[in-house]
Amino acid sequence: MKPFDYARAGSTAEAVRDFGPGTMYLGGGTNLVDLMRLGVAEPERLVDVSRLPLDTIEPVGDRVRIGATVRNTDLAAHPLIRSRYPMLARAVLTGASGQVRNVATVAGNLLQRTRCTYFQDVTRPCNKRRPGSGCPAIAGDHANLAILGTSDACVATHPSDMAVALAALDAQVHVTGPGGDRIIPMPGLHRLPGEEPERDTVLSPGDLITSIELPPAPPGASLYRKVRERASFAFALASIAAVLDVRDGSVAGCRLALGGVAHAPWRAERAERALIGGPATGEAFLQAAEAELEQARPLPRNAFKVPLARNLIVATLEELAP
Ligand SMILES: Cc1cc2nc3c(=O)[nH]c(=O)nc-3n(C[C@H](O)[C@H](O)[C@H](O)COP(=O)(O)OP(=O)(O)OC[C@H]3O[C@@H](n4cnc5c(N)ncnc54)[C@H](O)[C@@H]3O)c2cc1C
Ligand code: SF4
Structure with missing residues (x-):
């Protein structure tokens, strides 16, 4: 693994201020550290945001706000989620394993990267990892890749189960970053590949997810x-x-x-x-x-x-x- 600097952010403002070229935010590390070991991600500096005080789930009027650092296990087990949004709890519980869910954060889950085998193999070309190098999956192993919204540049799938439930629930993603605060509707956080498959989401460098807000569950x-x-x-x-x-x-x-x-x-x-x-x-x-x-x-x-x-x-x- 390439050597890197590590800093733990004490506040969201500090995390955003510490974000410079070559920086990546670190949540639970269950995806990012794997990608660093594989040489797919090579950050020069990690800003650890996993212990920011964004780890609560609370009602806000008739809505529910989920902090970005809430662990997947805690999200699925929370009484507000289980009673009002059982579909979300179920989606989270179908993902990964108990051990991974204990560590993984809500924001990290949304921003985990595709499991396309070529993306994870640095000896192979891949437009998402190295723009312009080609997409070997189209003529090769694409059995578990996309059938909808693909492009000639990339046919990868997004792996998160939680994101699918959040898209059905019209969730809103709260972000703070160098450009200020904004709210991104779900669906809308994740992009289709088009000509820029290297961009998974509409986030800009330094954007930090701070919370997810759920409107009242739809009837039915x-x-x-x-x-x-x-x-x-x-x-x-x-x-x-x-x-x-x-x-x-x-x-x-x-x-x-x-x-x-x-x-x-x-x-x-x-x-x-x-x-x-x-x-x-x-x-x-x-x-x-x-x-x-x-x-x-x-x-x-x-x-x-x-x-x-x-x-x-x-x-x-x-x-x-x-
Ligand atoms: C063996 C295995 C099986 C799995 N199976 C499933 C599955 O079936 N379904 C499923 O949905 N998931 C699955 N997962 C994925 C797992 O849920 C993710 O690894 C996890 O949710 C990522 O969360 P994390 O906090 O560890 O993120 P990290 O690995 O720390 O980060 C992931 C990305 O998010 C960014 N990031 C983290 N926090 C923030 C923030 N607050 N703001 C902005 N950027 C941020 C990081 O920079 C990084 O790019 C599996 C994982 C493993 C290892
Ligand atoms: S499908 Fe996307 S991620 Fe997979 S090899 Fe092609 S460009 Fe890379």
Whole structure:
């Protein structure tokens, strides 16, 4: 590992002030330290933000604010989250392992990097790691990569389960940085790859996530489901965060976000539009799923994700429908 300087920030203002060229923020380190060991990330200086006093979950009027350094385990176990946003608690618990979740922070989870094997192998080209070097995944191993919103430059997926639930819940990400404070809506934090796959998010250098704010949970039943190659300790082949509100047999409200299929949590807006106001039937669920997946551009070895995502949408909505 390349030598680096280490500093622990005592306040958010100090963290932002300490951020210079070659600096990276350190949360729990469960992704960043792995990438440093692999030579994928080579910061000259780490500013440790994991012990900033941003580790509370509290109600703010009818909303809930989650501090950026709250550990994944504490988020999933918190009574406010379990009672008001069970889908979020479930999503967090499907990720990683108990040991990793004990250390990993909320902000770090959102900003973890793709697990595309070429990205993690510094002996291979990769547009995300070395812009302009090419994307070997397109002709190579892309079985667990994206089918929606891809570009000719990158077909990586975003790995976070938590981000998928936050996208369905219309969460807001609070950020402070050299340019001041701002609020970024979810979805909207993570980018599609386009011509700049090296940029995962809309954050600028030095931007520090301070909290996530959740609006009141939408009415209806909710569920997070994840399909993976083994029952634990595996990233999603496809996942879904879904909220369905059915009144008198028709869909009054619906939120659908997909994971494991795009470079960002994918809000299935076409499916939502197709469903709202219509009947809550299996046939309507299938048509909505197909409307969403018409946009898919699968590669030969991940074409299986199209029927997988379709079946996941339909099965989840059928489970949620009264
Ligand atoms: C074996 C394994 C399996 C896993 N499986 C899953 C899974 O199935 N699903 C899932 O969702 N996750 C999974 N994870 C990922 C795990 O949840 C992440 O590693 C973790 O959430 C990252 O959090 P961290 O605090 O350790 O971040 P770090 O590794 O410290 O940081 C990650 C990134 O966030 C940046 N950062 C950290 N805090 C801030 C901040 N406040 N503001 C701005 N930037 C910041 C860092 O600079 C870095 O770029 C797995 C991890 C491992 C090791
Ligand atoms: S899919 Fe993206 S991350 Fe993977 S090799 Fe291609 S450019 Fe790199």
